[in-house]
Amino acid sequence: MNILLNYEHAVRLGMFLSLFIILAGIEFLFPLAERKCGRLSQWSVNLSLAFLAGLFLNILVPLLAVGVALSAAEHSIGLFNIIDIPYAAAVVFALLMLDLLIYGQHVLMHKIPLLWSVHRMHHTEIGLDVSSAVRFHPIEIIISMLIKMLFVVIFGIPAGAVIIFEVLLNALALFNHSNLKLPKAVDKHLRKFIVTPEVHWIHHSDIAQETNSNYGFNLILWDKLFSTYRDKPAVDYPLMRQGLSEFGVEKPLSLYQLLMLPFQGNKNV
Numbered sequence: 001m002n003i004l005l006n007y008e009h010a011v012r013l014g015m016f017l018s019l020f021i022i023l024a025g026i027e028f029l030f031p032l033a034e035r036k037c038g039r040l041s042q043w044s045v046n047l048s049l050a051f052l053a054g055l056f057l058n059i060l061v062p063l064l065a066v067g068v069a070l071s072a073a074e075h076s077i078g079l080f081n082i083i084d085i086p087y088a089a090a091v092v093f094a095l096l097m098l099d100l101l102i103y104g105q106h107v108l109m110h111k112i113p114l115l116w117s118v119h120r121m122h123h124t125e126i127g128l129d130v131s132s133a134v135r136f137h138p139i140e141i142i143i144s145m146l147i148k149m150l151f152v153v154i155f156g157i158p159a160g161a162v163i164i165f166e167v168l169l170n171a172l173a174l175f176n177h178s179n180l181k182l183p184k185a186v187d188k189h190l191r192k193f194i195v196t197p198e199v200h201w202i203h204h205s206d207i208a209q210e211t212n213s214n215y216g217f218n219l220i221l222w223d224k225l226f227s228t229y230r231d232k233p234a235v236d237y238p239l240m241r242q243g244l245s246e247f248g249v250e251k252p253l254s255l256y257q258l259l260m261l262p263f264q265g266n267k268n269v
């Protein structure tokens, strides 16, 4: 755990780059659908968004969730820092709670118009690939971080759990956004536990009822528990249209247009 804490940035960046390269290779070999746009343009837009989000995050909330967790532990603030619970049990509970938190937050991003005006940028992707995992508006990344920091303080989430969760979330997001066709049997068994590409792609369909389902990022449990799980798209994956019809589903938006989206008129899905 100490190694994780000391090398957090290096571990996360290393994981991200290696998984990105591996998944990009596999989706090239076994695509779920034909690509809608070139890798160079799609990756440069999505990776620029990730870079900008990281930059703003470090300037505006440099402490981040891990810093808050360490500080809360030092001052015995938050549930897990007060009650007597084995560290391993606290980490497991914390991981489940963090996953439920981001599920709930994602539902609210769709239901509250102001939050939707920020989150909808993620849904303008007209053809998902591995890089879509980091296609979030910097404002959404900052809102997410502030919510997570508050949650970490209230529940005294251990710093180790925060790091493990962020590494897992990052890995699963890369996996389930990727344009990757798993063998049917593998998908069938995997989706009993986690969100697979076929499950998350349904959330990115241009059909509103499908967009309003499959909100989970890691465990499938929450969508099943709260009846937001959808197992099949209306149109099969190779023909499925992704994106938001209000912004067009044929031509990708530019980086500038994407960054301006939260400041334009809102239409709910």
Ligand SMILES: [Zn+2]
Residues within 6 Å of the ligand: 106, 110, 119, 122, 123, 203
């Ligand atoms: Zn969404």
